[in-house]
Amino acid sequence: MIRHIVMWKLKENAVGASRSENVQKLKERLEECRDIVPGMLKLEVGVAATDLESTYDLVLVCDFVDRAAMSAYLSHPAHEALKSFTAPLRESRQCVDYEF
Structure with missing residues (x-):
């Protein structure tokens, strides 16, 4: 199995909305x-x-049966649209994928 973890730190303000508003929008889009x-x-x-110190605002954790399933997700049109949506919002992004 493959675990795909992505973390985002969003800009204080972007696309006419505050960080907290964009966090909620991104959460909805990810789900x-x-x-x-x-x-x-x-x-x-x-x-x-x-109320806890954190360096990133949002985290995504996905598990896939294998690399092929993860590749299908990464190339899916919904994921591609999500990348375009996220780009102007993000200050930084970190990702790690590993087998478990």
């Missing part, structure tokens, strides 16, 4: 990608707690 490809076992989106 729309749940089960878009066969072999996706899990899609979880977490928003950083406001």
